[in-house]
Amino acid sequence: MRHIAIVGSGPAGYYTAEAALKQWRDDVRVDIFDSSPVPFGLIRTGVAPDHQSIKSVARRYETTALSDNVHFVGNVMVGRDISIDELRELYDAVVLATGAPNDRKLGLPGEDLPNVFGSAAFVGWYNGHPQFAELHPDFGHETAVIVGNGNVALDVVRILAKSGEEFAGSDIVAHALASLEGSQIRRIVVLGRRGPHQVTMTPKELGELAKLARACPRVDPADLPALAEDAALDPGMRKTMGHLRSFAMAGDTANDNGNEGGIICPGRDIAIEFDFFAAPRAILGTDRVEGIEIERTKLVDGKAVGTGETYHIPAGIVVACIGYQTSRIPDVPYDEQGGRFANVEGRIMPGLYCVGWARRGPTGTIGTNRPDGFAIIEKIDADLGADGGTGKPGRPGFEALAATRGIDFVKFTEWQKIDEAEVANARQGAPREKFVEVDRMIAKAHPSVQES
Numbered sequence: 512m513r514h515i516a517i518v519g520s521g522p523a524g525y526y527t528a529e530a531a532l533k534q535w536r537d538d539v540r541v542d543i544f545d546s547s548p549v550p551f552g553l554i555r556t557g558v559a560p561d562h563q564s565i566k567s568v569a570r571r572y573e574t575t576a577l578s579d580n581v582h583f584v585g586n587v588m589v590g591r592d593i594s595i596d597e598l599r600e601l602y603d604a605v606v607l608a609t610g611a612p613n614d615r616k617l618g619l620p621g622e623d624l625p626n627v628f629g630s631a632a633f634v635g636w637y638n639g640h641p642q643f644a645e646l647h648p649d650f651g652h653e654t655a656v657i658v659g660n661g662n663v664a665l666d667v668v669r670i671l672a673k674s675g676e677e678f679a680g681s682d683i684v685a686h687a688l689a690s691l692e693g694s695q696i697r698r699i700v701v702l703g704r705r706g707p708h709q710v711t712m713t714p715k716e717l718g719e720l721a722k723l724a725r726a727c728p729r730v731d732p733a734d735l736p737a738l739a740e741d742a743a744l745d746p747g748m749r750k751t752m753g754h755l756r757s758f759a760m761a762g763d764t765a766n767d768n769g770n771e772g773g774i775i776c777p778g779r780d781i782a783i784e785f786d787f788f789a790a791p792r793a794i795l796g797t798d799r800v801e802g803i804e805i806e807r808t809k810l811v812d813g814k815a816v817g818t819g820e821t822y823h824i825p826a827g828i829v830v831a832c833i834g835y836q837t838s839r840i841p842d843v844p845y846d847e848q849g850g851r852f853a854n855v856e857g858r859i860m861p862g863l864y865c866v867g868w869a870r871r872g873p874t875g876t877i878g879t880n881r882p883d884g885f886a887i888i889e890k891i892d893a894d895l896g897a898d899g900g901t902g903k904p905g906r907p908g909f910e911a912l913a914a915t916r917g918i919d920f921v922k923f924t925e926w927q928k929i930d931e932a933e934v935a936n937a938r939q940g941a942p943r944e945k946f947v948e949v950d951r952m953i954a955k956a957h958p959s960v961q962e963s
Contacts, residue, residue, distance in 0.1 A: 513539045513895060514905025516598050518589050518840075519608035520545040521552020522877045523867025525572035526884035527606055528581050534888050538899060541581045542602070542906050546588040547641075548921040548952040549929055550576065552610055554877075555945075556640040559666040560683035561673070563942065568877060576923050582906060585921035586953065590840045592918050593909070599862045601908040603901050604891045607843070607852055607859070608884075611835035611868040615850065617658065621794030622831070625649075630663045630832040637670055637687035639945035644686065649799075650694035652827020656803050658791055659832030660703035660710040667830050668699050669719060672726035672781050679940045684947060699726075699783045700824055704790045704808055704815040707735055707755050714750035721754065726781035730759040734787040758785070786824075790815055794829060802826050835873040857887045864891060925956035 515531055517524045520543045528541045549555060551569045558565050575581055589595065598605045614629025616622065626649050628636075635643035655671055657664050670683070675692045703710060707730070720728040741752050788808045795802040807820040836850030843863070844853035851872045852865045859865055866887045867880045895901070904911075913920055921929075932955045933943040946952045 512905075513604075513900045514602045514903055515539060515541045515891070516602040516605045516905075516909075517541060517543045517608050518545075518598075518605065519543075519552060519610060519867075519869070520547075520550035520583060520585070521554065521608065521610050521867070522568070522572070523610065523869070523880040523884060524552070524606075524608035525550075525575050526881040527608055527866050527887060528884075529575045529881075530885040530888040532575065532578060532580060533885075534892055535899070537580065539580060540905050542584050542909065543576075543581065544584045544587050544589060546586070548586040548949060548956060549926055550583055550585065550923070553612075556635055556638045558638075559634075559670065560638060560681040561669070561678060562666075563680060563682070565877070566682075583921070583923035583926060584909070585926060586949070587913075587918060587920050592916065593912065595840055595842050595863065597912065601903055601912075602905055603862070603895060603899075603903055605863050606887060606891075607840070607863070607865040607869045608867050609838055609840075609869045611837045611850065611873040613836045613838055614831065615834040615836055617791065617794075617831050617833065619791060619793055621796060621800070624794055624796045625799040626827060627794055627800050627829045628831070630659070630667060630830060631835060633667060633830050634663065637683055637691075639682075639684035639687075639947045641947050641949050644684075644947035648690065648828060650690065650696055650828065653695060654698040654700065654824065654826045655696050655828045655830070656700045656702060656791075656824060656826040657830050657832060658702045660701070660705070660712060661832060662712055662716045664701060664832040665712055665716045665720070667832060668701060668783055669723070671696055671699055672720075672723050672783060674725050677724055680942070682937075682942050682945065684945050685938065686947070696828075697781050699781065700826070701783065701785050702789045702791060702803075702805065703785070703787045705810060705813075706787050707752060707785075708740070708744065708748070709810075709813075710751065710755075712751055714747055714754060717751055717754045720783060721757070723779075723781075725779050726783055727761070727779045728758040728783040728785065729761070730755050730785045731787075732759040734785075735759055755785070788815070790817060792821065795823065800826060800829055803829060835868070837869045837872075857883075857890055858894075861894075919953065919957070921953070921956045928958075929955045 517527055524543050531539050531541050554569050614631040632643050636646040657667050741749050789805045790808050792806050793804040802823050802825040806817045808815040839845050846853040849872050852869050854865050857864050857870050864887050866883050929952050936944040
């Protein structure tokens, strides 16, 4: 019998568990550990609340989670409640699938000013992550600046620009919805160090901006390359450029009508401005952010190089969407430059592996993690050899250790009690109202413990 521990219950973790079941069938026991009492990782706290179709992939993970050979072990932090070495002693293989939940820093003067956020924190706030429930962003200023040209930046822009009615059917948490409904933001500037051909935005997400009820996207036509240059792009990127060009044409039409610098869409009072070839150099302010200093750039061999020309944008909130890093775990080698665990094709050291963003860094889509999970299981199978397990105790050994330490872990059936309570607590039209306090989650998972 093989005993496999997977640390992290997001897509990478559950795809790896699915692969283990297909590889070994009844000859494997898989325990999926997570520091949170609830599973599914970024599906719950990273995917935008108005993208419910993407969140529905969690139903696939439930099939794996409910297998007799797979157990969810929530509310257990590896490195605090149990060490990596202890897990390696208990399991034949340990797979780190912890993702990349930490923001990369801008590395700029002033980034520690109040109302400057990384996207992990800001997205976590509106998605109900307990760590960020008390963030309290201030939307009392007219201008927001978003740093980054990827899909996360688009998520943040869309959440800031939507009206309350447009959140119908989403699972945005109540405290975020209430705060956003009082927002004074009327201008959202999206900064990109390079040009339109270098964005990592996908066409579906970019196209959503054109459908917003009260906001209108704008692109400066001067920032666009010649139309003929789009021919060398892949089909998806050509669609992305089509959206950006349509945003520029709308802006040109508005300016021809004497509306220079104003809102370009009738009846819409929020402008979304794409500012390309723009590198932030400093966050300005004293007691809180008041603006951002930007240097104009140009492309040299595909890299953004500063021109020396600088300008300021007044802003009351800045959100940096520039990438993520994997959380360090004591005694696990770490790749500082890559922001991930040091590994060779997923192998860290004997018996210890990594998968997903923890292996390759924050790249790829949710679906990219599936082949990654299957590939790591093949490596584990080769390393364990034909005899399979090594006689390690697996879950019974962990449960014995948890009993001695008083670790109050959450099982999948207990997460289902939390799930039921969140669904029952939903506002009208919403799929759920997430609990944002761990204590409340535990109370729903273990009601008899709370009563005793």
